[in-house]
Amino acid sequence: MIHFIDTEISKVLNYFADKKILMVDSETDGAFDFNNKIILLQLGDRENQFVIDVRKVDIKGLRSLFLSDKIKIFHNAKFDVKFLWLHGLDINNVYDTLLAERLLNAGCERPKGYYALDRLAKYYADGYLDKSVRVTINRKNINQKTIQYAADDVKYLMDIRDKQIKRLVKLGMSNGDCQDITTVLGLENKSMLAFAAMEYNGIKLDKDKYQKVIDLIDENLDKVMQDLDDIICHEPVFERYCVYYQDLFTSAKKVANVNWNSPIQKLDVLQHMDSTIQSTSAAELLNFKKYDIVNKLMEYNKYSKLKNSFGENMFEFINPVTNRVHTEFWQILDTGRVSCKNPNMQQIPARTDIGGMMRECFVPEQGYKIVGGDYSGCELRIIAEFSQDPVWVNAFKDGKDLHSELCAMTFNIDIKDVKTPTPFKPDIKYRDVQKTLNFGLAYGMSHIKLANTIDISEDEAQSIIKKFFTAVPKVERFLEALGNRGKERGIIKTPPPYGRIRFFEDYKHADNKRKGAIERASKNHPIQGGNADMTKLALIYIYDYIKDKPIKLIHTVHDEIQTEVPDYMADEWAVKMSELMNQAAAQILKNVPMVVDCAVNDYWSK
């Protein structure tokens, strides 16, 4: 039965007083942007649905209900939770049918709309939702039809949840308690609030500082384009790419008639000079640094990338109400990692000089600091823990540098010499080869790829890998076992206690390319996904700890968490934060210690 509530909400509170679980949804007057509001708020169970007209009713009275230990079922809760916060309401004990469905389908290719509520309603509850009504809902248009639609939206959530949990329990991703953070389901439901908080809080971008970096990029870009023009117009070999350009005010001048953003045109120019150049990628160009034009093109590529991907367009993401940048998180990728977009705050430059300058433009408010923590060598520690290789385990236990230790063994050299150049490639140091190897093996890197990456012969690469695995046989066996498991069982899990599953299609019927990909993803998933589990648990610990404190969660990048905190408590918080992150790590790493690098800064540092 549907109840339309447009006066007061005691009826709702009374109804749910002795219920353990309720389903919630909201209809808003648009996407979340700090100006929009909730129009209708629906609460219900299988028998009764209450549709509250938020234009007329003060929903603050629902505070105790939302903070009670009753389970609140949502579909895509992050969306509604942010709106509730905007209306001054907090919430906990949420079950999210979208997150649950993602857990049940990680790794599977699914058609568009697969995770939509109407699909779930049909699949799990044989219910029908008429989504065409949604577009007609607005502040001035609440009628019988929209109320019916709004009520329907919550009607099936209970059945969906019941059946999802059955499946998740069978797969070991839940024990039936959807809030238990020792299970994947609980991990996701709980950390959802942290992701909602990071979206809600956003990060401040210092516009003036950022503009200065863009100006610097522009200067470099102008210079390098001038140089490219000079080369094209003065070297006879490029004559055909040169044209005269004349405007009304200046005399004719020779310029390059090439769009340097076009890989096809770029390659054409380069091959005209040297037909052995295969592509315009940075890796390929590195081999042809003897040509001036190649050096200039590499510079051009670098600056135009920064300009096009991270230039003025970033300003469009500054919200006019909060004056901050609010990214959107997608909480469950195939491995359990998180992505974000609009903008993608996980790909803000950090590595190069100018990249570092761009990242430093993300700053705290006046009187605040940014306190960030990251898990040092997280994936390598996970490999150590679960391979139980003594070299790896002891390196971390003794606080030694794993790359150097392994390097000495792989190349039979003294540990003092790991930073000397290799004989087979003088511009690369031993330790750098080892680093490529250590990270690459977690991805199932082949000797061919290693050979290409550091530009050595395939035979040399093969023998390096062989010697490496001879030194650490348990790591080799560990990775092999993971690869085989994915192939044989069609699923692979992250380490205990989580066991987050990634599903694969049938190995036998895959083509060779796909077979290789399944094997490599099987090796990688427990490592990458284990890292993701750990970071999500840390987010939960932090979210719970900072509740009622003036500390804000603002960002996360896989093995890194950023917070914004008043000056006076920054140092103290940094200590506590690394303690919380270590606590989370200790739930997964039982034998290998974790190191959390925590820093207090006036900007987002890396």
Add this chain to the structure above:
DNA sequence: ATGGGCCGCCC
């Protein structure tokens, strides 16, 4: 307009 391919930024 749309989508695939290439390329490059992040961990």
Add this chain to the structure above:
DNA sequence: GTACGGGCGGCCCATC
């Protein structure tokens, strides 16, 4: 002939 895991996104260019 493919073979480095997980992403997002800008640009070019062919196609509709």
